[in-house]
Amino acid sequence: KTKYDRQLRIWGDQGQAALEKASICLLNCGPTGTEALKNLVLGGIGSVTVVDDSKVEPSDLGNNFLLDEGCLGHSRAKSICSFLQELNDAVKAKYVEESVATMIDTNPSFFSEFTVVIATQLPESSLLKLDGICGSANIVLVAARSYGLTGLVRVSIKEHCVIESKPDHFLDDLRLHNPWTELKQFAKSIDICDKDAVVHKHTPYIVILVRLAEKWADAHDGQLPSTRQEKREFKGPNSSPYA
Structure with missing residues (x-):
């Protein structure tokens, strides 16, 4: 656990254990989705699966720091997974070269194996269908879209209960009112x-x-x-x- 010592100080052993058990699915590995996965992989997420059917184009090299010229013409999902694996070899990274919209329409059960689905740059129609799929399976859906230096993030989840909290100002009970x-x-x-x-x-x-x-x-x-x-x-x- 010394590898993640600094973050363990923030969310503790239970938080790190939950992170290492989590399975993330990223839909479309553009700059927004890649940045999200990079942070999770460095933190020690359990596994990531990238779904993207596009090839690396010259425009990708200018906005995605996980791609280089050697990736041109190759599968974007495969290239991203390769670089993510280099960041943390303890994380399982795999990819699926398939249209995100097609997968949502024809294979909704695919998403049932994940803890969180991160959907980036999806049209509203596909996003609404995906929200229904994730909602019925009780899977957290994070929808993100970026426009240059601006963007939005929306989390869709039925209920989120925080059980273990860490108050900033904890007062010790010294039993002054009723010492034993x-x-x-x-x-x-x-x-x-x-x-x-x-x-x-x-x-x-x-x-x-x-x-x-x-x-x-x-x-x-x-x-x-x-x-x-x-x-x-x-x-x-x-x-x-x-x-």
């Missing part, structure tokens, strides 16, 4: 007024907070600070008025 018995006993066993610098330095901060919380509660009928003003007083005179 052992924590109370541990806090009371430490002399927080000890003037020895070494002892003072090694006093766990939770002990100080528990003792201060108890002191506050004793002076306020057993209640911990609840209002903003009380919390400010508990924090001390140097706390921010906006805390």
Whole structure:
């Protein structure tokens, strides 16, 4: 997993495992679709299948960085898969030289084996048929179209539930409002007024907070600070008025 260490820090082991199990189908491997596949292949996607029946033309060399002059006249899908495989040999890449529109009309079951279908530069009629096919099979459809430096991306999916989230601001529960018995006993066993610098330095901060919380509660009928003003007083005179 060290190969994907940086991205593992973003979406974790479960996210990477889901990525490596995914199977992607790209319809039409123009610059938009190729860029999408390049990013997925570098990330370690499980497998990719490219569907495109066109040959590489001179115009492709000016807008697709995965093609070079040696590809002219050859299958665009085959050439793209060859370059994608060089980017990450752990990813399975295959191609199908067939018209996308024909495949949608005559072989809808072809798409059932994929996790995500990325459709690029498709006419609306074909896109609507494909949306029906993917929707009935519960497959994610990503429709993308580019016009020079502008474009659009649309995701079609019945429902997407996020189960594991990573909040940006997570507050630890220190149990100050209801410390367990052992924590109370541990806090009371430490002399927080000890003037020895070494002892003072090694006093766990939770002990100080528990003792201060108890002191506050004793002076306020057993209640911990609840209002903003009380919390400010508990924090001390140097706390921010906006805390």
